[in-house]
Amino acid sequence: MIWLPLVRTQRCEIVEGEQKLTTAGSTVTAGHFGPYGGRFVPxxxxxxxxxxxxxxxxxxxxxxxxxxxxxxxxxYTGRPSPLTRAERFAEHCGGARIYLKREDLNHTGSxxxxxxxxxxxxxxxxxxxxxxxxxxxxxxxxxxxxxxxxxxxxxxxxxxxxxxxxxxxxxxxxxxxxxxxxxxxxxxxxxxxxxxxxxxxxxxxxxxxxxxxxxxxxxxxxxEIVRYFQAVVGREAREQIKLAEGRLPDAVVACVGGGSNAIGLFSGFMDDADVQLRGYEAGGDGVETGRHAARFAAGSPGVLHGARTYVMQDEWGQTIASHSISAGLDYPGVGPEHSWLHDTGRAKYEPINDDEAMAALALLSRTEGIIPAIETAHALAGAMRVGRELGPTAVIIVNLSGRGDKDVATAARWFGIGAPAGIEMAEGR
Amino acid sequence: MSRRLAEIFSRAKSNNRAALIGYLPAGYPTAAASVELMNTMVDAGVDAIEVGLPYSDPLMDGADIQFAVAAALAGGTTTDVVLDVVSRLDGERAALLVMSYWNPIERYGVARFAARLAAAGGSGVITPDLTPEEAGPWSAATLAHEVDTIFLVAPSSTDERIKAVVAKASGFVYAASTMGVTGARRQVGAGAEPLVTRARRLTDLPIAVGLGVSTGAQAREVAGYADGVIVGSAFVRCIRAAPDLSAAIAAVRGLAGELAEGVRR
The missing domain is CATH 3.40.50.1100 (Rossmann fold)
Structure with a gap:
């Protein structure tokens, strides 16, 4: 049985009776992304x-x-989701022109x-x-x-x-x-x-x-299926940024747990060689501590949950438990297409530690009036790095993949907030 | 291809019975105890031992085997320990197999794993999550070291799928009796016999049925239509329920004896 990828955003050609796709100069066949992907299942x-x-x-x-x-x-979902210019937040990103793709405004919040x-x-x-x-x-x-x-x-x-x-x-x-x-x-x-x-x-x-x-x-x-349904994010963002800026962005930025919001955004720009694809995985307490979910920084190719991909594993091929303050990024594997994008150099991945993500969460909340999910905060911290690197002329899109309502208890503990000021005074009497 | 499994199945057939294959994870409750327990199974009439290689994400296994492999991993059972366990088993009287999810084998190196297993006296490997499409390098490595590659078929497998699977298989074909994970069940899945019947038309390899077989009566039922009967979780349960190692050995001996009686036709 053969399963052939057919993705709307990719070019298709028929080669020797088999459908093949070109992605960033590479060939994808039969459920594989280079050596990654496949089917390892009962x-x-x-x-x-x-x-x-x-x-x-x-x-x-x-x-x-x-x-x-x-x-x-x-x-029902409320698409298209807006593309919001974030000018006050951008002051902390080297002055780059930062746009937020507002997936947080979808029904259900991501x-x-x-x-x-x-x-x-x-x-x-x-x-x-x-x-x-x-x-x-x-x-x-x-x-x-x-x-x-x-x-x-x-x-x-x-x-x-x-x-x-x-x-x-x-x-x-x-x-x-x-x-x-x-x-x-x-x-x-x-x-x-x-x-x-x-x-x-x-x-x-x-x-x-x-x-x-x-x-x-x-x-x-x-x-491939999940990529297909998430590709709407990148398609919309591509049209929206052309309207807003009259050109394509210099970089698109997303957090990467399994990597669906990232693939959704990246897929809109995959064939635009001048658009940098930047993914941010969870650095947890720091890659050097061992308590993280940094598959690219500290993992290696293996097989987990049915696909060959980068995995956090020990020398015997046993999965190492991951750690992140963000439940959505706390996963020792990653989508196989990301592994291929990593190896080919088409996309670049870096870890963001818990503290850096939480600082970005607070910053976006106070500069733009948008409370992001902790997962998304990793992408925002990444955008701050990319903006400083590329400078004030750069146009950057960040996938604002989800809103932070679910994370208020974690944030309250992290920042030591939650009790309104008046109550503490009353208790002190 | 190893001759060992072929010998086991033909020996059973000439004795007018199905071959009995028993599973236990290496390193449970300890490496030394698992050797003793598996050799007890051989003493009691088990024809082939399926040595489980404990893996962190055993997504085809039910609660009993999950518990046992987690304990084995916590006790420090590595791939080298598993191969050492194999080398200490009674390979004269029983065929020795390893059951492993794919990632530990790939990580160890397919050629290295096949070579070390053969050196330890092993004659085959059961890989429940390796599909024939992904098995190219594995087939080459095992062929070179005369190690059999045992793949699974399931009640949901089409005839076309069964053909693809048996084309890569040697030793025997593992027929999953039911759609589900490992674990003792009150009845053997109704899909098992039709699956064996279909598979028989498509291969000359022996066919063994596993998943959910736990009693002598069930073994007898399966031996009525299959060449081999595979029992795993029921052995693990015996050990979990036993207060100490000698009680576990007695319970394993008792169950293996009951099953060995059951597979006689």
């Missing part, structure tokens, strides 16, 4: 992945599917809804009645629960126990939306273990269940 899932692959390919050639997707993007609605429509198309999802920060879980409610599908979300605690608000949101949230107590009790548990559910329930993977990881065709 045989029991192969039939479901083949079914998904053919449902996806027929759906995107079907005008009724595409019309429905576009209508939901417009009237880019995750783009993929969840697309895959929910695929679930319906395959005649399945139940969706499962993994979630770290809870944003993908909320998006999937939302799409399930909208389309009348059952929904179960797997979430590491540690993440259910630090993103408690999103647990309640999912439950209000009618989803069952299962707290995963295995392993590191974070996103990695939630994916393991979702896979175990899926292999036993695949007849009526679709696994809505939330990022550009996992076995083929997931990285």
């Amino acid at each position: 045989e029991a899932l192969t039939a479901a992945l083949d079914e998904l692959d053919s449902a996806f390919r027929s759906a995107i050639m079907d005008p009724s599917f595409m019309t429905r997707l576009a209508a939901l993007e417009r009237s 880019h995750k809804i783009n993929n969840a609605i697309g895959q929910a429509l695929l679930t319906q198309r395959m005649g399945k009645s139940r969706m499962i999802a993994e979630t770290g920060a809870g944003q993908h879980g909320v998006a999937t629960a939302t799409a399930a409610a909208l389309l009348g599908l059952e929904c179960t979300v797997f979430m590491g126990e540690e993440d259910t605690l630090r993103q408690a608000l999103n647990v309640v949101r999912m439950q209000l939306l009618g989803a069952e949230v299962i707290s995963v107590t295995a392993g590191s009790r974070t996103l990695k273990d939630a994916i393991n548990e979702a896979m175990r559910d899926w292999v036993a329930s695949v007849d009526r269940t679709h696994y809505v993977l939330g990022t550009v990881t996992g076995p083929a065709p997931f990285p």
